[in-house]
Amino acid sequence: MQKSIIKRGIKPTVSLLIQLFFCIPVVFSQPYHSYDTVILKDLTSGFIKEKFTVKLTFDKLPLFHPYWIKPGEELFIDLIGGDIRSLIKEKYPLNVPGLKEVKVKYYPGYEPREGKVGKVDGIILTMWKGQRYQIVPEDNSLKIIFIGIRRPSQEPKRKEEAKLPQEFSFTPAHKIGPEDKEKWQEAIMGWKKLLEIGVENYRPLQVAKEQYELAQLKLREARRGFFPTAVVRVINTDGKTVEGVDIFSKTYELEFEQPITYGGELRYKVKQAKVNMELARLEYRRLYQDF
Structure with missing residues (x-):
């Protein structure tokens, strides 16, 4: 499995549990990293006026040409294991060359699926000012995703930006498996218990x-x-x-x-x-x- 992009020594400065649901359909073949634009919406403060460049980690190669991200403030989303489907299409009326829209649908469970499906380790988004995006949920199904915002310690040089991600120094992403599901469920139940106690004392x-x-x-x-x-x-x-x-x-x-x-x-x-x-x-x- 290819390594996900997580820089050494950088920890999330903001973390929270939220429920998000993305959507889509692609064709895959070997381990690879791909980049494209994703639409996001802040569930608490409405639309985020940011541009997001997304990096997907598949276990098979999507049949399209990837874009390489620039350094900047990164938003890392861990899908907690599972399957995704993806479809790359032009984003209109964005009118920005080289930008496209990616919709990601998360499928829970680890059973094999037929069709154009690949495993995902995580998604990394690089935020840039200037555009408006939002999440487009296809139904009311919500999945828990861990989110953390982190900033690179320094800006790489211009010549390094053109290099492939494998040439940078990255640590492997932690892939959450079935054995970690119980821990997440316990954390969720603990959060619900805290909410009940808060209600009783309000x-x-x-x-x-x-x-x-x-x-x-x-x-x-x-x-x-x-x-x-x-x-x-x-x-x-x-x-x-x-x-x-x-x-x-x-x-x-x-x-x-x-x-x-x-x-x-x-x-x-x-x-x-x-x-x-x-x-x-x-x-x-x-x-x-x-x-």
């Missing part, structure tokens, strides 16, 4: 939840007026006469009440209670999404 969210529960109780209270009510009374009487005789008596009283009409008052109370409960629910959801 006071505004807890207040909104209590207000929603109170609105539910008020709705049940408003509906109670439509049903008959019953009042039970127990009266105990005891005493003693002049002759010293004890007197004791117990009386039970049961009273039923069924309202015939309140002129629509109860119906509007129930309707208002439903509205208040829905508002409380929406406020809780808003705070949860903001959190």
Whole structure:
């Protein structure tokens, strides 16, 4: 397997777990490195006003002419193993010579696939100012990708830029296999647990939840007026006469009440209670999404 481009001594300065999904279809034959342009979108701040040059590491040779990247700030994406399909086509209306669009679809699992499929170690993107790109997802399926931003320690000379990547000093990329999947799953479950703890300790969210529960109780209270009510009374009487005789008596009283009409008052109370409960629910959801 060909080495991926990762410079020695350079560690990511920014790292995060995000969910991305790319798409595409190519023809492959031996280990090779290829470069082209990819479209990206920042899930938190909208469109990224950058130009990205992408480097794909295949286990087979794509039948197209590669472009060699220039030095700059690099964005490394590790696909955590798996298969990809790729299609190279012209990017319009970019109107920039030598730039094309690459859409990458990530397939989970390690089972063999038929057709034009190659294994990928990773993707390296070099960011340049001046253009606007975005990711174009083909469906709602999302996969977890590790991303880190790193900057080269120094700019290579102009004559070195024309050389092939194999002539630079690079360390092999770490290829994540099936044995590493459990570690990633444990990390994801730990992140979910931290999120649950954060939700439980976020006071505004807890207040909104209590207000929603109170609105539910008020709705049940408003509906109670439509049903008959019953009042039970127990009266105990005891005493003693002049002759010293004890007197004791117990009386039970049961009273039923069924309202015939309140002129629509109860119906509007129930309707208002439903509205208040829905508002409380929406406020809780808003705070949860903001959190």
